[in-house]
Amino acid sequence: MYCLELAGDADDEAFAALEARRAAADAVSVVAPGVATARGVRTERVRHLAYTHRVAELVGRTDASVESAVALLEAASIDREGSVAVRGRNVRSTADASTSEAERALGGVLVDRGFSVDLDDPDHELRAVFSGEDCFLGWEVAASVRDFGQRRPTDRPFFQPGSMAPLDARAYVNVAAGRALPDATVLDPMCGTGGILVEAGLVGARALGSDAQWKMARGARENLSALLPTDDWDVVRGDATDLPFRDDAADAVVFDAPYGRQSKIARHELSDLVGGALSEVARVAPSAVLVADRSWEEAAEDAGLRVEERFERRVHGSLVRHVHVLSRE
Structure with a gap:
């Protein structure tokens, strides 16, 4: 399962989901403000999307709190190693959560599991997307090129x-x-x-x-x-x-x-x-x-x-x- 971070505002979500479904992903559903899920993704096509910013391989979904996000990551199996950066996002400020606090706490979990931190050029990037009542954790697999x-x-x-x-x-x-x-x-x-x-x-x-x-x-x-x-x-x-x-x-x-x-x-x-x-x-x-x-x-x-x-x-x-x-x- 994949997590899609949608561009635009609330009125654009249905159109953004259609673009992703037509050009790059399967079974796309908007599940929270600015967030959709998909069963499959053609990662090489994501860079060409207009109304999707990023796609991540979903680790899991939980409540929109730093504590819940940490608990989810601690319980998750991780089959990767190397350097990592954690990037938090609060979609349209719809969640009552601190992204900076989430980045520090989730980074601490990953360091405890053997990762090194590299904010400039990491081997892996963990996305922590807070939206409304939900938090989505996922490993970024592709991003669109915003050169418009x-x-x-x-x-x-x-x-x-x-x-x-x-x-x-x-x-x-x-x-x-x-x-x-x-x-x-x-x-x-x-x-x-x-x-x-x-x-x-x-x-x-x-x-x-x-x-x-x-x-x-x-x-x-x-x-x-x-x-x-x-x-x-x-x-x-x-x-x-x-x-x-x-x-x-x-x-x-x-x-x-x-x-x-x-x-x-x-x-x-x-x-x-x-x-x-x-x-x-x-x-x-x-x-x-x-x-x-x-x-x-x-x-x-x-x-x-x-x-x-x-x-x-x-x-x-x-x-x-x-x-x-x-x-x-």
Whole structure:
């Protein structure tokens, strides 16, 4: 059994669990604020998750007190040796426990059992996660790489307002492509500045994009050239309602529909654009994530897609993203 430390706030937990389940773990369940458990984990994929910070092999679960955590560790069998560091965390300050006291006390137990302490480069790291009424002890096995701030939309060679944050783009790619990663092809038919495609490339997928505007297609190519370490991508100019790709060209589609405005493609009303794009999604890939400022469930079903999940995620002010997780009927 594994313990997952989830990122985000309380409203993100169900979405975080879905991302982990789709891309890296089995039988994921949220069991406490900011904490989930899983039966199995693909540790090599954890580094690419957006809404999971760390994964630990679970030693056990007990009451959220230092005394209970110490008793749990003293009773546990430990089949490892060498140096160790203990890291405590109080999730959103939901537990009445001192993490510094827990680190000292649990470190003392491990020293008594023959470990040396190395806070800089330990052989093993014990996580003590206090959340609500519970404490979870586990040996860290993987952590995500939190480098999203290095790819802020405003820092890219080509920028346009309204670009999606890299953290969210990464999560949507993981949800859509899931177990097909890293050998997946991910398509964004309204790619804009290419932010979703960048995150797809960084998790190992082949990135395909199209946009109706030459300006956007050129700008996306500029960003992908600057930010992806490989050239396993392509961006073309194309109409999202008539994509220049063959049937089943991709493993997953991820796209961010226009928000509250007409499409830049003059001949399309917004409803025609999104409905037509969804019909093309059903043709080119078995799985998709559509992000929009409203529900497009009916249009997705009309296009022959099943709405497996839909999340409403507040971005700021009155802007709420409706995240549709879709699969081909």
